[in-house]
Amino acid sequence: xxxxxxxxxxxxxxxxxxxxxxxxxxxxxxxxxxxxxxxxxxxxxxxxxxxxxxxxxxxxxxxxxxxxxxxxxxxxxxxxxxxxxxxxxxxxxxxxxxxxxxxxxxxxxxxxxxxxxxxxxxxxxxxxxxxxxxxxxxxxxxxxxxxxxxxxxxxxxxxxxxxxxxxxxxxxxxxxxxxxxxxxxxxxxxxxxxxxxxxxxxxxxxxxxxxxxxxxxxxxxxxxxxxxxxxxxxxxxxxxxxxxxxxxxxxxxxxxxxxxxxxxxxxxxxxxxxxxxxxxxxxxxxxxxxxxxxxxxxxxxxxxxxxxxxxxxxxxxxxxxxxxxxxxxxxxxxxxxxxxxxxxxxxxxxxxxxxxxxxxxxxxxxxxxxxxxxxxxxxxxxxxxxxxxxxxxxxxxxxxxxxxxxxxxxxxxxxxxxxxxxxxxxxxxxxxxxxxxxxxxxxxxxxxxxxxxxxxxxxxxxxxxxxxxxxxxxxxxxxxxxxxxxxxxxxxxxxxxxxxxxxxxxxxxxxxxxxxxxxxxxxxxxxxxxxxxxxxxxxxxxxxxxx
Amino acid sequence: xxxxxxxxxxxxxxxxxxxxxxxxxxxxxxxxxxxxxxxxxxxxxxxxxxxxxxxxxxxxxxxxxxxxxxxxxxxxxxxxxxxxxxxxxxxxxxxxxxxxxxxxxxxxxxxxxxxxxxxxxxxxxxxxxxxxxxxxxxxxxxxxxxxxxxxxxxxxxxxxxxxxxxxxxxxxxxxxxxxxxxxxxxxxxxxxxxxxxxxxxxxxxxxxxxxxxxxxxxxxxxxxxxxxxxxxxxxxxxxxxxxxxxxxxxxxxxxxxxxxxxxxxxxxxxxxxxxxxxxxxxxxxxxxxxxxxxxxxxxxxxxxxxxxxxxxxxxxxxxxxxxxxxxxxxxxxxxxxxxxxxxxxxxxxxxxxxxxxxxxxxxxxxxx
Numbered sequence: 032x033x034x035x036x037x038x039x040x041x042x043x044x045x046x047x048x049x050x051x052x053x054x055x056x057x058x059x060x061x062x063x064x065x066x067x068x069x070x071x072x073x074x075x076x077x078x079x080x081x082x083x084x085x086x087x088x089x090x091x092x093x094x095x096x097x098x099x100x101x102x103x104x105x106x107x108x109x110x111x112x113x114x115x116x117x118x119x120x121x122x123x124x125x126x127x128x129x130x131x132x133x134x135x136x137x138x139x140x141x142x143x144x145x146x147x148x149x150x151x152x153x154x155x156x157x158x159x160x161x162x163x164x165x166x167x168x169x170x171x172x173x174x175x176x177x178x179x180x181x182x183x184x185x186x187x188x189x190x191x192x193x194x195x196x197x198x199x200x201x202x203x204x205x206x207x208x209x210x211x212x213x214x215x216x217x218x219x220x221x222x223x224x225x226x227x228x229x230x231x232x233x234x235x236x237x238x239x240x241x242x243x244x245x246x247x248x249x250x251x252x253x254x255x256x257x258x259x260x261x262x263x264x265x266x267x268x269x270x271x272x273x274x275x276x277x278x279x280x281x282x283x284x285x286x287x288x289x290x291x292x293x294x295x296x297x298x299x300x301x302x303x304x305x306x307x308x309x310x311x312x313x314x315x316x317x318x319x320x321x322x323x324x325x326x327x328x329x330x331x332x333x334x335x336x337x338x339x340x341x342x343x344x345x346x347x348x349x350x351x352x353x354x355x356x357x358x359x360x361x362x363x364x365x366x367x368x369x370x371x372x373x374x375x376x377x378x379x380x381x382x383x384x385x386x387x388x389x390x391x392x393x394x395x396x397x398x399x400x401x402x403x404x405x406x407x408x409x410x411x412x413x414x415x416x417x418x419x420x421x422x423x424x425x426x427x428x429x430x431x432x433x434x435x436x437x438x439x440x441x442x443x444x445x446x447x448x449x450x451x452x453x454x455x456x457x458x459x460x461x462x463x464x465x466x467x468x469x470x471x472x473x474x475x476x477x478x479x480x481x482x483x484x485x486x487x488x489x490x491x492x493x494x495x496x497x498x499x500x501x502x503x504x505x506x507x508x509x510x511x512x513x514x515x516x517x518x519x520x521x522x523x524x525x526x527x528x529x530x531x532x533x534x535x536x537x538x539x540x541x542x543x544x545x546x547x548x549x550x551x552x553x554x555x556x557x558x559x560x561x562x563x564x565x566x567x568x569x570x571x572x573x574x575x576x577x578x
Numbered sequence: 579x580x581x582x583x584x585x586x587x588x589x590x591x592x593x594x595x596x597x598x599x600x601x602x603x604x605x606x607x608x609x610x611x612x613x614x615x616x617x618x619x620x621x622x623x624x625x626x627x628x629x630x631x632x633x634x635x636x637x638x639x640x641x642x643x644x645x646x647x648x649x650x651x652x653x654x655x656x657x658x659x660x661x662x663x664x665x666x667x668x669x670x671x672x673x674x675x676x677x678x679x680x681x682x683x684x685x686x687x688x689x690x691x692x693x694x695x696x697x698x699x700x701x702x703x704x705x706x707x708x709x710x711x712x713x714x715x716x717x718x719x720x721x722x723x724x725x726x727x728x729x730x731x732x733x734x735x736x737x738x739x740x741x742x743x744x745x746x747x748x749x750x751x752x753x754x755x756x757x758x759x760x761x762x763x764x765x766x767x768x769x770x771x772x773x774x775x776x777x778x779x780x781x782x783x784x785x786x787x788x789x790x791x792x793x794x795x796x797x798x799x800x801x802x803x804x805x806x807x808x809x810x811x812x813x814x815x816x817x818x819x820x821x822x823x824x825x826x827x828x829x830x831x832x833x834x835x836x837x838x839x840x841x842x843x844x845x846x847x848x849x850x851x852x853x854x855x856x857x858x859x860x861x862x863x864x865x866x867x868x869x870x871x872x873x874x875x876x877x878x879x880x881x882x883x884x885x886x887x888x889x890x891x892x893x894x895x896x897x898x899x900x901x902x903x904x905x906x907x908x909x910x911x912x913x914x915x916x917x918x919x920x921x922x923x924x925x926x927x928x929x930x931x932x933x934x935x936x937x938x939x940x941x942x943x944x945x946x
Contacts (some may be wrong), residue, residue: 144676155935159927162676350784353942419748420813443798526799526944534941540648540936543673 094554096549104320105146106133110323113316118341122316127299129560131168136236138165140244150480152214152544153329153339154318167306172217172256174297175263182288183281189253195278196223197249206252214242217249229261263289263296267338317341330550354551357531362558362574364449364530371453371501372460380501384471398461407454410522413451417442419524420506429577443525451523452489456512460505467501467576500576507566511559531555583603590823590872600722603863606636615827616692619883621664622901624871631870635863646670650679650853659853662905668847671711672930679708680851688865692892693874701874702859705847707926712850712874713889715880718843718921719757722825723817725835730824736842739766740793741819751790753799755940757844760922762789764842770793774928785793787804787943799944810836822912827883830903830910840917846924847889887911
């Protein structure tokens with residue numbers, strides 16, 4: 032675009048113009064916009080990096096704390112049907128029917144065990160119940176499959192089924208399909224979904240699975256037994272004497288068979304009972320109903336020692352409560368660690384900032400040295416120092432301060448965690464303190480003294496207030512690092528020195544209960560933000576300086 | 579350069595005659611294991627001989643088995659499986675199978691038949707505890723003690739753990755419930771065959787915890803298998819539970835004053851799983867490797883480097899001597915008849931159901 036073509040008349044009317052003739056306002060805002068864009072372009076790489084690698088995964092992880100789609104995705108019909116059930120006794124037969132069809136497909140896709148492990152977090156035993164049922168459901172359908180097969184072996188053949196259920200168009204395409212090509216999308220024959228509604232639905236589900244998961248032709252694969260079960264239900268419900276579509280004789284014969292008193296049937300409820308008697312207990316159904324919604328508060332409730340029940344929210348029994356206690360312990364111990372870092376770090380930082388720079392630099396290396404050692408090595412070293420047969424105890428016994436059979440227990444408890452973590456986090460306290468202290472002019476101290484202040488007054492009234500921003504910065508760093516630590520507490524914490532983060536790690540890597548881990552993590556994050564807010568209110572975040 | 583490669587490839591083809599055509603197989607493979615002596619035994623017994631037959635294949639190792647379940651799930655969600663073969667404990671293989679993260683294995687088709695002529699399925703027998711699991715070794719969780727700290731009557735019974743009078747001093751036990759709960763009930767007078775029935779009830783769980791409560795303040799709870807041997811060596815504990823291979827190595831390789839019990843050892847399996855969703859060429863390579871690495875001879879060879887028993891019945895007679903110490907390894911196998919007089923076989927179905935529940939109670943109990 033050209034900006035220099037100007038109309039002198041127009042320019043005369045307009046307000047102030049830039050050198051090239053465009054209005055000054057416009058020209059200025061353009062320049063500003065370009066500047067802003069350039070600034071944005073400069074930060075864009077980092078911004079995108081942080082968004083993609085940090086913010087997005089955290090948001091995704093936190094989202095898992097409420098996400099619960101697996102139940103309704105795996106058992107869509109059942110969860111819907113359970114909505115109408117009042118939750119007392121056993122659900123009606125129709126729920127068992129829906130559960131049969133849902134689980135059958137889920138088992139073929141090997142998704143039922145995933146649901147089982149999900150529900151096992153809420154109901155002990157769900158895991159093996161679902162695993163077992165995946166195998167057992169086949170037998171339920173075989174009752175019908177076998178009887179139809181004995182009547183006419185075409186009922187166990189792929190081709191007649193496909194001809195009965197599929198449209199002519201689709202049949203032609205399916206017949207022409209060759210390996211390696213895309214399979215033609217299955218289409219139901221016109222009217223079959225009204226004629227044989229359940230069978231059509233189940234056959235379509237079978238068709239989708241065979242095409243998408245197995246990648247096989249429906250002319251080669253005989254349908255699974257759920258289709259036969261559905262066929263029995265249709266035949267029992269309707270009259271097919273007037274049917275004249277493909278394989279009319281076969282269907283009519285089957286209709287007669289179903290109507291005969293010899294035909295064996297098995298109610299869905301009984302079938303489930305045969306797989307496992309737990310299906311005839313209300314427990315599993317109540318759990319399914321409770322966790323049917325796509326989003327659940329269950330994980331958050333679990334992480335504050337409560338649980339979701341059909342009667343509402345209730346507290347867990349005393350012997351299962353752990354998380355509230357761990358949250359409190361984590362906060363308390365992080366606070367203790369922060370305080371001991373201040374106590375130990377302040378004198379060091381003070382000396383460092385008052386020494387000639389050559390000595391200070393040498394000592395600084397000693398402060399930084401632990402940074403260059405592996406965290407595991409440092410933690411394990413504390414084990415050797417603190418254990419009962421360790422260095423410190425040996426020295427104490429040798430001096431005679433402690434008798435040999437009463438050695439101090441200094442590790443695998445809170446004390447061990449506090450000692451090891453204070454040591455590990457100390458540099459994070461010393462460094463900000465040092466950089467703040469080294470900016471305090473020494474003349475202030477001299478001035479105070481020359482005006483007659485004692486050493487203590489000089490320190491307390493003049494020096495210390497100026498070093499507070501360093502303490503603030505160090506405390507925030509140490510506290511926030513401590514609250515999320517888990518390797519050190521795991522190694523030296525024993526049973527009384529472990530943090531909430533150890534449970535989060537357990538649920539992420541061992542129990543695979545990521546929902547609960549996410550809920551615990553969200554709470555921890557919220558607590559940290561809350562404390563930060565309180566800190567800002569009380570101390571003021573402007574009073575924090577890193578140098 | 580190119581000629582060397584072709585030459586190598588041709589040699590490999592000749593050696594691997596009868597296998598699937600080598601061109602369809604990927605030439606690199608990432609194997610995940612536990613690191614340490616155990617991974618080394620796999621390297622020596624499986625990977626090095628395989629690499630000698632197939633010089634074109636490069637194998638890289640990842641010591642991530644402890645976090646394998648979580649990492650496989652994350653890889654699966656990201657749609658980028660970078661592992662080809664993963665060594666996991668049997669209980670984890672059930673979890674991975676349930677979650678659809680591990681591939682189901684047709685044992686007779688994919689694995690070599692036993693050298694004694696039995697089919698692969700018969701040869702592996704009870705060790706095939708999940709549809710996705712390819713067993714390698716039998717190991718056991720058992721108890722070791724300081725020979726110089728137990729007086730003249732070294733323990734011979736698992737209940738010595740709970741006997742603070744005869745064996746005063748600290749103990750070390752696993753920070754997870756399996757094995758601890760069974761031992762507690764056994765020593766509280768529950769008959770062995772009833773233990774899991776009792777443990778399935780809340781009262782039974784409380785009973786086990788109450789029994790463990792009698793030694794709670796004398797117990798250090800470990801999280802890594804190396805902890806107990808270290809604690810024993812330092813004299814921190816008088817006895818403690820760990821894996822039998824760790825005790826063997828402390829006793830035979832490091833000459834520590836440690837003895838071990840085989841009484842009520844908890845037998846467990848460790849083996850391979852193949853991640854679900856590998857591309858065809860990588861899958862072909864993995865299957866070729868696994869078939870070789872789990873044949874009768876290879877499993878027997880592994881016992882020369884570590885005292886874990888081969889998962890195949892047909893491998894047991896072929897177990898020879900320790901590769902460096904030259905001692906017979908058969909008497910150090912957890913499955914040796916002399917050792918296996920009183921064993922628990924880990925009840926995987928039970929623990930897959932009750933693990934979350936009992937672990938919650940156990941951790942709450944520990945923290946109190």
